[in-house]
Amino acid sequence: MNNIRIRFTRGDNVKFISHLDMIKLFERTLRRTGLPIAYSQGFNPHPQMVFGLPLSVGVTSEAEYADFELSENMEPSEFLIGMNRELPAGIVIKEAVIKTAKGNIMASVSGAAYLISIFLNESLQFEEINNRLNYFLEKKEINIKKEGKGGIKDVNIQPMIHKLEVYPLDFIPQGYEGFETVFCMEALLNAGSVSNLKPELLLTAFLEKTGIEIGAAKIHRKALYVDKDGKMASPMEVV
Numbered sequence: 001m002n003n004i005r006i007r008f009t010r011g012d013n014v015k016f017i018s019h020l021d022m023i024k025l026f027e028r029t030l031r032r033t034g035l036p037i038a039y040s041q042g043f044n045p046h047p048q049m050v051f052g053l054p055l056s057v058g059v060t061s062e063a064e065y066a067d068f069e070l071s072e073n074m075e076p077s078e079f080l081i082g083m084n085r086e087l088p089a090g091i092v093i094k095e096a097v098i099k100t101a102k103g104n105i106m107a108s109v110s111g112a113a114y115l116i117s118i119f120l121n122e123s124l125q126f127e128e129i130n131n132r133l134n135y136f137l138e139k140k141e142i143n144i145k146k147e148g149k150g151g152i153k154d155v156n157i158q159p160m161i162h163k164l165e166v167y168p169l170d171f172i173p174q175g176y177e178g179f180e181t182v183f184c185m186e187a188l189l190n191a192g193s194v195s196n197l198k199p200e201l202l203l204t205a206f207l208e209k210t211g212i213e214i215g216a217a218k219i220h221r222k223a224l225y226v227d228k229d230g231k232m233a234s235p236m237e238v239v
Contacts, residue, residue: 002073003099005239006080010061014090019054025088026066033082036072050104052224052235053112053191056200061221062094063112065105065235099239111162111225111232112191114199117169117218120181124212126168129183132210133166144205157205160197163188179215191224 010017017025027047030037039045048069055061068079076096083093136142139158146155169182176182185206189197199219207214225232 002070004068004070004076004079005097005099005105005235006066006068006076006083006093007095007236008064008066008087008091008093010055010064011090012060014088015058015060018057019051022055023049023051025091029083029086032086035079035082036070036074038069038071050106052105053109053196055221056198056219059199059219059221063221063224065224067099067105095236097236097239101239105226105235107193108226108235108238109192109224110190110194110227111188112221113163113186113188113223113225115220115222116185116187116199116203117173117176117220118183118185118203118212118214119176119179119216119218120212121179121215122213123180126166126183129166129181129212132212133164133185133206136206136209137161137164139209142205142209144201144208146201157197157202160190160195161187161202162190164202173218176216176218186222 026049030047030049038048040048050067052065055064070079076098080093080096087093141156142158142161143154143156145152146157163186165186166183167186169184172179172182185203187199187202189199189202191197203217203219206212224235226235226238227233228238
């Protein structure tokens with residue numbers, strides 16, 4: 001069997017597709033391409049593919065990953081070209097490599113980086129925004145309500161934040177004109193099955209603790225990481 005790992009992007013025109021619909025989209029695309037995907041055994045066979053950390057609806061990304069098991073050997077470049085011919089606008093496979101390591105991408109994810117563009121109706125100096133961020137990060141505990149298998153409970157997200165910085169935006173994205181203040185938050189957060197902090201929850205906590213009221217926000221996944229000897233590494237390096 002030949003296993004292939006890919007990295008693909010999701011643009012604005014497909015950001016409202018759910019994770020389940022994304023899986024179905026790839027299943028249909030594989031059928032159209034005729035590529036030699038392996039199928040599970042049993043009453044209801046399905047393509048042998050595993051996606052990385054599910055992306056929330058409304059979020060764009062340049063760092064989506066998936067593993068595919070093929071029934072025949074083929075070059076990763078052939079798989080990339082064949083899939084890109086049939087994938088809809090807004091989804092583009094950027095890289096494909098042979099995967100030989102054990103374990104799938106979903107089980108390996110340990111961190112994720114995000115760019116969160118924040119749009120304010122009020123005029124606020126960047127120095128004040130940065131001061132409020134420092135106030136937020138200096139807290140020993142940042143408790144939020146988080147829903148899990150056991151219901152809603154208080155969770156301290158402070159240990160899940162590896163990096164959090166803000167900087168002013170030099171441009172206003174199309175569709176977000178008319179706001180008084182625009183800035184970007186860059187975050188590196190725990191992600192995966194062991195410890196996971198969604199950027200939406202981080203943003204909610206930041207706003208609650210600092211008193212900033214936003215008019216809109218735009219979230220983009222910049223990178224996804226897996227664990228390699230206790231450090232975060234690109235999924236394309238650990239294959």
